[in-house]
Amino acid sequence: MNKLLIIDLTKKSYRAEQIAQSVLDDYLGGRGLGAYLIYHNLPGRVNPISSDNIIIFSCGPAQGTNAYYSSRAVLTTKSPLTDAYLYSIASGRLGHDMKRAGYAAIMIAGRAADPVYLIINDEKVEFRSAKPFWGQMTEEAQAGMLEDAKIDGASTVCIGPAGERLMKLAVVATEGDKIRTFARGGPGAVMGSKNLKGLVVFGSQKVRIANKSSFAEAQSIIRELIKNNQVFRQNRRRFGTGSDMMVMNEIGILPTRNWQTGVFKNVTGIALTEIEETWPRQNVSCGPYCINPCSHTIELDHGPWKGAKTEGPEYETIYAFGSNCGVDQFDAIVAAEEICDQYGIDTISCGLSVSFAMECFEKGLISKKDTEGIDLRFGNAEGMVETVKRIAQGQGIGALLGEGVRRASEKIPGSSGFAMHVKGLEFGGYECRGLWGQALQFALSSRGACHHAFGLPARIPAELQAPTQLEGKGSLVKNSAIARVLYDSAILCALNISVVGLDTVTKVLNSLTGKGYLVEDWKKVGFRVINLERLFNIREGLGRQDDILPKRLLEDPLPEGPRKGSTVPIDALLEEGYRAMGWDIETGVPLKETLDPLGLGTLLSK
Numbered sequence: 367m368n369k370l371l372i373i374d375l376t377k378k379s380y381r382a383e384q385i386a387q388s389v390l391d392d393y394l395g396g397r398g399l400g401a402y403l404i405y406h407n408l409p410g411r412v413n414p415i416s417s418d419n420i421i422i423f424s425c426g427p428a429q430g431t432n433a434y435y436s437s438r439a440v441l442t443t444k445s446p447l448t449d450a451y452l453y454s455i456a457s458g459r460l461g462h463d464m465k466r467a468g469y470a471a472i473m474i475a476g477r478a479a480d481p482v483y484l485i486i487n488d489e490k491v492e493f494r495s496a497k498p499f500w501g502q503m504t505e506e507a508q509a510g511m512l513e514d515a516k517i518d519g520a521s522t523v524c525i526g527p528a529g530e531r532l533m534k535l536a537v538v539a540t541e542g543d544k545i546r547t548f549a550r551g552g553p554g555a556v557m558g559s560k561n562l563k564g565l566v567v568f569g570s571q572k573v574r575i576a577n578k579s580s581f582a583e584a585q586s587i588i589r590e591l592i593k594n595n596q597v598f599r600q601n602r603r604r605f606g607t608g609s610d611m612m613v614m615n616e617i618g619i620l621p622t623r624n625w626q627t628g629v630f631k632n633v634t635g636i637a638l639t640e641i642e643e644t645w646p647r648q649n650v651s652c653g654p655y656c657i658n659p660c661s662h663t664i665e666l667d668h669g670p671w672k673g674a675k676t677e678g679p680e681y682e683t684i685y686a687f688g689s690n691c692g693v694d695q696f697d698a699i700v701a702a703e704e705i706c707d708q709y710g711i712d713t714i715s716c717g718l719s720v721s722f723a724m725e726c727f728e729k730g731l732i733s734k735k736d737t738e739g740i741d742l743r744f745g746n747a748e749g750m751v752e753t754v755k756r757i758a759q760g761q762g763i764g765a766l767l768g769e770g771v772r773r774a775s776e777k778i779p780g781s782s783g784f785a786m787h788v789k790g791l792e793f794g795g796y797e798c799r800g801l802w803g804q805a806l807q808f809a810l811s812s813r814g815a816c817h818h819a820f821g822l823p824a825r826i827p828a829e830l831q832a833p834t835q836l837e838g839k840g841s842l843v844k845n846s847a848i849a850r851v852l853y854d855s856a857i858l859c860a861l862n863i864s865v866v867g868l869d870t871v872t873k874v875l876n877s878l879t880g881k882g883y884l885v886e887d888w889k890k891v892g893f894r895v896i897n898l899e900r901l902f903n904i905r906e907g908l909g910r911q912d913d914i915l916p917k918r919l920l921e922d923p924l925p926e927g928p929r930k931g932s933t934v935p936i937d938a939l940l941e942e943g944y945r946a947m948g949w950d951i952e953t954g955v956p957l958k959e960t961l962d963p964l965g966l967g968t969l970l971s972k
Contacts, residue, residue, distance in 0.1 A: 367430065367465060367468055367470070367571070367573055367574065368384065368387075368390060368470040369382045369383060369384055369385065369468050369469050369470065370382065370383045370384075370385050370469065370471045370472075370473060371408075371469045371471070371473070371486070371491070372473050372475070373472065373473070373474045373484065373491060374385070374473065374475050374476045375414045375476040375477055375478040375482065375493075375562060376417065376472065376475075376476030376477055376479075377457075377476065378493045378861065380491040381641075381920060382468070382469070382489070384706070384887065385399075386471055389402060390470070391892060392695060392855065392891065392965065393891065393894070393895060393898075394852075394855040394875075395424060395425060395426025395427055395429075395470055395852035395855055395856065396424050396425060396426035396438070396439075396440045396461075396690065396855040396856060396857035396894040397424075397440050397453050397455070397851060397855045397857070397859065397895060398426040398854075398891065398894070399424045399426070399440075399470060399471055399854035399855070400422050400440050400441075400442030400453055400471070400598075400639065400849065401442065401451075401453070401895050401898045401899050401902070402898065402912075403407050403424070403471055403473060404420065404442050404443070404444070404451070404901050404902065405898055405901065405969075406423055407420060407473065407773055408420050408444060410905040410906060411906065411907070412428035412444060414443070414444045414445060414446035414449060414555075414556060414809070415446050415532055415555055415556060415558075415559035415695030415920060416559070417475075417476055417477035417559070419443060419555060419556055419559070420443065420473055420475045421441065421443045421445050421473070421474045421553070421556055421560070421562075421676060421737050422440075422441065422442040422443065422471055422472070422473045422474075423437055423439055423440070423441055423464065423471065423472045423523075424439070424440045424441070424442065424470060424471040424472075424551075425438075425460075425461035425462075425464045425465050425469075425470060425471070425857060426470075426855055426856045426857040427856065427875065427879050428461055428856050428857060428874070428878060429461035429462050429464065429573075429814075429857065430461075430465030430466045430569070430571075431464040431575055431674065431779050432583075432655050432656055433655060433858070433874060433878070434585060434588050434589075434656065434718070434858075434859055435582075435655065435656060435657075435858045435859035435862055435866075436461070436462070436463055436653055436655050436856075436857065436859075437457050437458055437461065437462065437653025437654055437655055437656065437733065437859075438455055438456070438458075438653075438857040438858065438859060439455070439458070439460040439461035439540075439857070440454070440455050440456055440461075440854065440857060441453065441454045441455075441456070441538060441553050441554050442454075442455055443556050444556075444906075445551035445553075445716070445790075445791075445813070446532070446534050446551075446552040446555045446556060446559075446790050447483060447535065447550055447551045447552040447555075447770050447790050447791060448476060448551055448609050448789050448813065448814050449462075449535040449903045449906065450551070450789055450790070450812075450902075450903050450906055450908055451812050451815065451855070451899050451903050451906070452513055452551040452552075452553065452563030453591040453797055453812075453813065453819075453899075454537075454538075454549060454550050454551060454553055454793075454811055454832060455548070455550035455818075455854060455857070456538075456540050456541075456546045456548045456549075456650035456857070457541070457546045457653045457661075458521065458541035458544070458546045458652065458653045459484060459521045459541070459568060459653055459654065460521040460523060460540055460541075460968075460969065461652075461857065462521075462569070462654070463520065463521040463530075463567045463874075464486075464567060464569065464570070464874025464940075465567045465569065465573055466570060466571050466573060467478075467486060467488050467489070467567065467568065467569030467570075467571065468488065468489065468569065468571055469486075469569075469723050469734075471512060471662075472486070472565075472880055474560070474562065476553045476560065477559065477560045477561055477831060478493075478560060478561040478562060479561070480495065480497065480561060481495065481496035481497050481499075481500045481562075481563050481564065482494060482495060482496050482561060482562060482564045483495075483511050483524070483562070483565060483566065483945070484494040484498065484562070484564075484565045484566070485517070485566045485970060486566070486567045486568070487515075487517060487520075487568050488569060488570055488571065488614050489569070491812075494511075494514065494515070496511075496561075496562075496563035496564070496796075497794045498510065498514070499511060499524075499563050499564075499646065499876035500526075500530060500563060501527060501530065502526075503526050503709065503710075504524055504525070504526040504707065504709075504710045505539075505542060505543050505545065505707075505708060506706055507524045507564060508522040508523075508524050508528070508539070508540075508542045508564065509542060509543075511524065511563070511566050512542070512566060512798045515566040517566060517568045518957065519563075519564070519565045519568065520567060520767065521538070521540065521541075521567045521568070522541070522542055522564060522565070522566055522567075523532055523538055523540045523567070524538070524563055524565075524710075525538055525539070525541075525554040525558055525562075525563060525564065525710050525711050526539065526554070526708060526709045526710025526711075526731075526757060526760070527535075527559045528554060528555075528710045528711045528768070529554030529555055529710050530563075530710045531559040531760055532555045532558050532559055532772070533554070533555055533760065533769075533880065533949040534552045534553070534555060534768065534770050534803055534925075535552060535711050535712045535715045535716055535719070535757075535770060536552055536553070536555045536558065536602030536712075536769055537549045537552050537553065537554045537710050537712050538553050538557060538710070539707070539710055539713060539744075541652070541653070541708050541792060543677065544650075544652065544661075544677050545677045545707040546564070546652055546653075547675070547707075547710075547712070548710055549713070549714070549923040550714070550715070550791060550813065550816060551566065551699075551712075551791060551813060551814070552770075553714075554710050556740065558868065561622070564909055568594045572834070572843065575626070575877065575878055576840070576877065576878060576880030577876070577877045577880060578877075578899055580873065580876065580877035581712070581874070581877035581878065583592060583607065583872060583873070583877075584681055584874045584888075585874075587870050587873065588657070588866055588874075589657060591865050591866055591867075591870065592657055592658050592862075592865060592866075596864050598621055598658075598864075598865055599658045602658050602660035602861075603649050603658060603659065603660065604642075604649070605638040605639060605642075606638070606660040606661060606678070606680055606681070607660060607663055607680045607682070607861070608637070608679075608680065608681040609636040609638065609739045610633075610686055611633065611636070611637040611638065611639070611684070611768055612633060612637050612639055613628060614796075615628075615630055615633045616933075617830075617927070617929075618631065618797065618800060618924065618926065618927025618928050618929050619797040619824060619929075620689050620691060620795070620797065620799065620929075621685060621690050621786075621793070621795055621796070621797045622689045622692065623689075623690065623691075623692045623721070623724075623725070623744045624690060624718070624722055624724065624744075624784060624785075625661060625690070625723045625784070625786050625793070625916075625919070625945055626922075626925070627797075627916055627924065627925050627926055628797035628799070628800070628867070628910075628924060628926075628927050628928045629926050630688075630689035630692075630694075632692075632694035633689065633694075635694030635695060635696060635914065636684055636688040636689065636693070636694055636695075636696050637703070638684070638697065638921075641696050641775055641812075643698065643966065644648040644696070645664060645696050645700075646664075647662035647663065647664040648662060648663050648664070649661070649815065650663055650677075651660055651661060651680055656859070659726055659863075660861065661677060661678070661680075662677070662678060663675070663676070663677050663678075663934070664676060664679075664823045665699075665891070666697050669696050669697045669873070670748070671698065671700065671701035671751070673817075674697070674700050674701040674702055674704045674834070675700075675704060676704045676707055677705045677707070678703060679699050679700060679703050681795065682692065682714050682794060682795050682817070683699065683703050683713040683717070684699055684721065685717070686713055686714045686716070686717025686718055686721075686795065687699045687702045687703070687713065687716075687717040687720070687750060687754075690717055690718065690721045690795070691717060691720055691721045691724060691744060691745075691750050692721075692743075692744030692745040692951050693744075693745060693746075693747045693750055694745070694747075695747040698748070698751055698917060699749050700748035702717070702750060702751050702754045703836035705751070705754050705755055706754065706758070707857045709758040709759075709865060711757065711758060711768075714792055714793075714794065714795075715770055715771075715791070715792040716754060716757055716767075718771055718786055718792035719740075719767040719768070719770060719771055719774065719792070720750055720753050720754060720757075720767065720811070720812045720817055721744075721762065721772060721786075722771045722775070722781070722784070722786065723742055723753065723767055723774070723783055723851070724742050724743060724744050724746075724747075724750075724780055725738075726781050727741075727742040727743060727863065727932030728743055728744065729780070729781075731761070731779070731780055732778060733779055734741070734761075736763050736954070737749075737753070737762070737763055738762045738763070740752055740753060740859075740925060753767070757792070759785075770787070770790060770791075770792065771785045771786060771787050771792055771902060772785060772787050772790045773790075773803045774845040781944050782917070782934065783917035783918055783921075783941045784916065784918050785845075785918075786815070786835070786915060786916055786918070787814065787815055787875025787916070788808055788809060788811065788814045788815035788913075788915060789811075789813070789814035789815070789908065789912050790814055790918075791813055791814025791815050791816060791852075792815060793815040794808075794812075794815065794816055794817025794818070795815075795817065795823070796817055796824040797924070798824070798915075798932055798934065799918065799919055799923070799924045799929065799932045799933055800833050800834060800929025800932040801823065801824050801829055801830075801833045801834075801837070802826040802833065802834055802836065802839050802934065802935070802939055803823035803824075803826070803828075803829040803833075803839045803842045803843055804822075804823045804829065805915060805919065805934040805936070805939060806821045806823075806839050806840070806843050806845070806939045806940070806942070806943045807819075807821065807822070807823050807843050807846070808915060809913045809914065809915055809939065809940065810847075810913055810940075810943050810947075812830055812844060812896070812899035812902075812903060814946065818850065818860070819847075819850070819898075820843055820846060820847035821843070821845075821846025821850040821863075822846065822850075823839075823842055823843060823846055824914060825864065826842065826846060828842060829842060833929065834929070834932060836938055836939065836942060838944040839939060839942050839943065840942040840944070840945055840946025840947070841946045843943055843946070844893075844943075844946045846948055847888050847892070847896055848892035848893050848896065849863055849893040850863070850892075851893075851895045851896055851938040852868070852871065852888055852889065852891065852892040855891065855892070855895060856857075856871065856874070856875060858871065862898065868885050868888070868889070869885060871888070872884070872885045872888055875888060875917070887910075890964070893964065893966040894965070894966065896947070897947075897960065897964055897966055898963060899968065900949070900954075900956055901956065901969050901970075904955055906956075908956035909953050909954045909955065910940065910952070910953055913940055913954055915934055915936055916934065918934065920933055920934055920936055921933060939955070947960070955970075956970075958970060
């Protein structure tokens with residue numbers, strides 16, 4: 367059940383190898399296993415869209431079982447958007463099918479001569495022509511591959527036209543019409559560069575649980591924790607991840623108009639708690655074994671975008687196309703997301719690319735000539751949707767914006783100070799000038815300005831109680847990062863950390879693996895992964911100089927809200943963070959005394 371399937375697209379060959387138990391002990395699975403495999407199998411400084419790059423799909427000890435919140439899988443590669451380490455997580459059945467086929471990871475290398483898709487059916491791998499599906503949208507292509515493979519109940523993964531064109535914002539989609547995605551950092555472009563349209567994966571083997579009685583006990587504890595937290599449970603089912611948008615706006619952390627402020631005066635037009643009667647959504651599960659599903663679907667039944675349908679929108683998409691573009695029309699957000707879903711584009715990065723262009727337009731750095739007639743101002747819902755179409759099709763200014771805000775800002779003089787990214791990755795939706803722990807998380811995150819990678823301090827009570835207190839921010843981020851990495855390596859849905867916690871996850875992991883670990887033992891696994899991700903980026907040439915936030919957050923005080931006047935003291939925050947992590951204050955490189963207890967000390971010289 368813990369094999370590595372190695373596929374060479376150039377040679378159309380494959381083989382399976384047993385993953386050493388010592389590796390699983392040290393890295394667990396999922397994100398941790400992906401980090402280990404990419405560090406040890408990908409040389410430094412490889413071009414992300416060359417045949418030398420690799421793609422790794424990985425699962426953890428929870429996959430293949432009926433563990434609650436276990437419908438997850440991880441993709442790991444080198445990002446074409448950031449030229450750095452990238453992991454991405456998607457919900458769905460893929461991880462379960464991988465594990466039941468006997469694989470903890472699938473590593474794909476090389477480049478096919480012509481478009482192909484892969485059929486992985488237990489121990490058999492088949493290379494099939496993807497020419498009939500090349501150019502198709504993600505939903506249509508997955509249905510076509512599944513029909514062609516003739517395997518009932520298999521999981522599917524594919525790229526859309528954006529990935530085929532090597533767009534830096536391209537995602538890898540899964541779960542067919544549910545459109546779940548490995549979204550951030552452009553992994554779709556990596557698959558496109560390999561002429562790999564997708565995969566069909568099916569596993570029929572039974573996965574062994576080391577201690578069934580202990581596992582049943584852990585499942586019972588989780589059920590009770592969720593049952594007893596009625597507010598959390600009901601809000602998730604009713605609103606999903608956007609349940610508290612009104613509160614976020616009130617406390618001034620809802621990024622608005624390309625992060626010019628944290629307060630959106632027209633928030634009632636997009637907040638899920640306010641629009642549920644006008645735009646009703648249906649609660650669905652993103653995969654099996656979820657006991658409080660927070661996903662939703664919607665099909666617009668009126669308005670200018672009538673007929674548009676999508677899964678979600680989730681909070682991050684609403685922020686990216688809504689408040690951050692100054693758009694207060696919920697149906698426009700749905701229309702924009704549908705385009706991204708079908709073409710295979712990251713909604714967060716796409717939305718921020720549009721908001722960046724809007725600010726450039728309002729500042730006179732680009733004109734209607736550049737936008738081909740679109741009056742691309744904040745609040746123009748029609749202009750926003752039309753620009754998303756052009757990004758999806760690679761037309762006009764859309765071709766530039768599809769490269770992400772860092773590359774776009776390099777082509778538009780005078781715009782770098784409000785190009786909202788870290789290490790090339792566009793921001794998740796939490797204004798951080800008045801939340802310094804969140805600011806530090808964005809700066810240190812291994813994949814850029816990501817709200818997921820190192821936890822989410824903006825949701826932690828200690829951060830909200832002392833938002834601009836410098837002392838303790840390093841340990842806050844370190845602890846939130848360890849917890850998040852552990853969940854991502856298990857793999858379990860991280861949206862439930864605040865309720866389920868680490869003590870219960872320790873019971874789950876011990877029952878699945880047969881270990882007798884304490885919480886601190888599992889936390890050491892998480893800290894090991896954090897440091898290996900850091901070492902990967904250092905090998906790629908990144909360091910303290912890249913743990914920087916946009917000029918806007920450092921120099922422009924928040925203009926309104928409870929944290930009015932705040933900026934981010936980045937140097938003091940980095941020193942606080944580096945000390946907590948055990949990294950060199952001057953360079954950001956992990957110290958030998960930090961790495962040696964983790965078994966990573968020998969990697970410093972590599």
